[in-house]
Amino acid sequence: MENMEWNQRLAVVRKAAGLTQEQLGELVGVTRQAVSKWESGQAVPDALVIASICRVLHVSADYILLDREPEEDEDGDGPSLFPDTCPCCGRRTSGGICPVCGYAPPAGTAPPGPQYAVVAALSGPIQQDQAQKIVKYCGLAREEIDRINGGYQCTYPHNQVLLCRGRDVRAAQWIASHLGQVLLPRIVEDQGEEEDVLRVKVDAMKTPSLEQVDSGELGVWGFLCTVGAVVVGVALERLFHFILTQIFFL
Numbered sequence: 001m002e003n004m005e006w007n008q009r010l011a012v013v014r015k016a017a018g019l020t021q022e023q024l025g026e027l028v029g030v031t032r033q034a035v036s037k038w039e040s041g042q043a044v045p046d047a048l049v050i051a052s053i054c055r056v057l058h059v060s061a062d063y064i065l066l067d068r069e070p071e072e073d074e075d076g077d078g079p080s081l082f083p084d085t086c087p088c089c090g091r092r093t094s095g096g097i098c099p100v101c102g103y104a105p106p107a108g109t110a111p112p113g114p115q116y117a118v119v120a121a122l123s124g125p126i127q128q129d130q131a132q133k134i135v136k137y138c139g140l141a142r143e144e145i146d147r148i149n150g151g152y153q154c155t156y157p158h159n160q161v162l163l164c165r166g167r168d169v170r171a172a173q174w175i176a177s178h179l180g181q182v183l184l185p186r187i188v189e190d191q192g193e194e195e196d197v198l199r200v201k202v203d204a205m206k207t208p209s210l211e212q213v214d215s216g217e218l219g220v221w222g223f224l225c226t227v228g229a230v231v232v233g234v235a236l237e238r239l240f241h242f243i244l245t246q247i248f249f250l
Contacts, residue, residue: 004097006065011039012097013057013064016104018170028052087171088164089139101137103174116172117165117190117198120183125149126161130182137175138164160199165190169205176207 004012014024014035021039022032028049037043045053054061085091086098097104118138126134131145140163148161163185164175176185188201 004067005041006067007039007041009064009067009097010053012104013059014039016170017057019057024053024056027056086139087168088175089137091139101139101174101178103171113168114204115166115190116169116187116204118163118167118172118175118179118185118187119160119199119201120163120179120185122159122161122183127182133179133182134163137178140164162195162199165195165198173205173208177210177212180207180210 014021019027020032021035025032025035029052030045030049034043034045038045050061050064054064084093086093086101086103088103089098089101091098091100093099126145126149131142134140134145135142163179167175167190172187176187179185185207186203187205187207188198189204190198193201
């Protein structure tokens with residue numbers, strides 16, 4: 001993710017904001033084709049349009065055009081538009097884009113919201129290609145991979161392993177979509193439960209494909225799938241508890 005051109009940074013920030021090219025164009029008063037030409041480097045927006053883009057995407061023109069943030073104030077306490085650490089893998093970020101996993105969080109302070117965990121079903125110990133993805137996108141150390149493999153047979157209910165927790169919805173979707181190339185990840189809501197509880201919780205949402213996350217085109221269908229999964233999951237949990245109650249009282 002290093003040494004990107006301005007048009008590549010524009011595309012990364014747009015996707016991180018969850019906008020399609022068409023949606024960004026509507027917000028700044030241009031066509032989707034114009035945005036496509038910007039991101040492919042075929043054209044450059046004028047100064048007024050750049051100002052509008054920065055306002056919509058909550059980034060500075062210095063970042064988009066020069067890959068640097070505005071100079072801090074005299075006291076050195078200038079506000080930062082981006083978090084200091086990656087919301088996905090927990091590593092230090094540079095210019096808002098994680099240099100390891102490539103995640104670009106929306107600029108500014110994110111409003112509080114539900115937290116999520118990513119779990120995956122294992123058919124055996126974690127393999128090399130799986131470990132590489134887990135280390136890259138979840139920030140786990142190799143020692144943690146070895147610990148998971150060491151307890152594989154007896155520690156994890158139904159072979160479900162907890163890979164990360166406490167992520168916001170965008171970070172959880174980013175992680176799960178990339179792990180989906182080598183694993184079967186699931187996204188569950190993280191309400192502070194014990195790890196064993198998280199491993200067997202029902203899905204909180206449908207895991208998006210890598211193409212959906214990279215294009216930023218989750219849209220209304222992704223939202224409906226998420227809501228539908230949550231509703232079905234809650235219903236299944238209640239049914240499960242009802243059946244257990246009836247069994248114990250028989």
